[in-house]
Amino acid sequence: MDIQALGMLSNITAIEQKQNVNTIEGDINVEKDFYGTLREQQINCVKEDIYNKFHIDVGAANGYFECYIPSDVLYKMNTDTALRQKVYDMLADYSSDKFKLTMQTLNPPVKKCTLVFDDNGEIVATLEPDVGGEKAISERSKNTEKVRIMNASDIKSLLQNDMQEMIKKIEVQGVMAMEYKKKSIYK
Numbered sequence: 001m002d003i004q005a006l007g008m009l010s011n012i013t014a015i016e017q018k019q020n021v022n023t024i025e026g027d028i029n030v031e032k033d034f035y036g037t038l039r040e041q042q043i044n045c046v047k048e049d050i051y052n053k054f055h056i057d058v059g060a061a062n063g064y065f066e067c068y069i070p071s072d073v074l075y076k077m078n079t080d081t082a083l084r085q086k087v088y089d090m091l092a093d094y095s096s097d098k099f100k101l102t103m104q105t106l107n108p109p110v111k112k113c114t115l116v117f118d119d120n121g122e123i124v125a126t127l128e129p130d131v132g133g134e135k136a137i138s139e140r141s142k143n144t145e146k147v148r149i150m151n152a153s154d155i156k157s158l159l160q161n162d163m164q165e166m167i168k169k170i171e172v173q174g175v176m177a178m179e180y181k182k183k184s185i186y187k
Contacts (some may be wrong), residue, residue, distance in 0.1 A: 058074070065114075111129060112128040
């Protein structure tokens with residue numbers, strides 16, 4: 001009977017050890033969940049602060065102005081004051097009245113402005129032109145001249161033509177200079 005009691009005791013200690021391991025694993029999972037929740041809460045605090053200061057809703061598409069900041073950058077902004085200041089300075093520039101006025105006066109008008117931040121807090125701004133709005137503005141405008149929208153290939157072709165003309169003029173000037181030297185030497 002003592003042997004049976006010893007076997008039961010060893011089973012009880014094995015069950016207790018397994019329960020302790022399960023408890024530790026459960027504690028680790030709870031800790032991971034807590035970390036994720038805390039991280040998300042800190043990111044939301046930074047987003048709310050940006051909205052309160054600049055009236056920019058980070059990550060939301062509102063049609064005219066969009067701003068995307070990676071969650072890692074938002075999280076780093078809680079502890080890295082230099083990164084926070086860098087992002088805030090850029091957001092201040094893009095949310096200023098001067099920038100908004102500039103956006104309204106561009107031709108073609110801007111349909112949407114999108115700000116995208118990278119992991120270092122650097123910004124890329126893209127402006128999507130509203131070509132349909134250009135016609136409406138030009139019809140209302142007092143100036144009857146048409147504004148020509150040039151794409152990159154048009155600009156390259158103009159520059160290419162100008163460069164070729166300039167090269168031809170340099171060649172002619174070089175030939176003229178050489179002729180002048182020959183004449184002055186042999187005179």
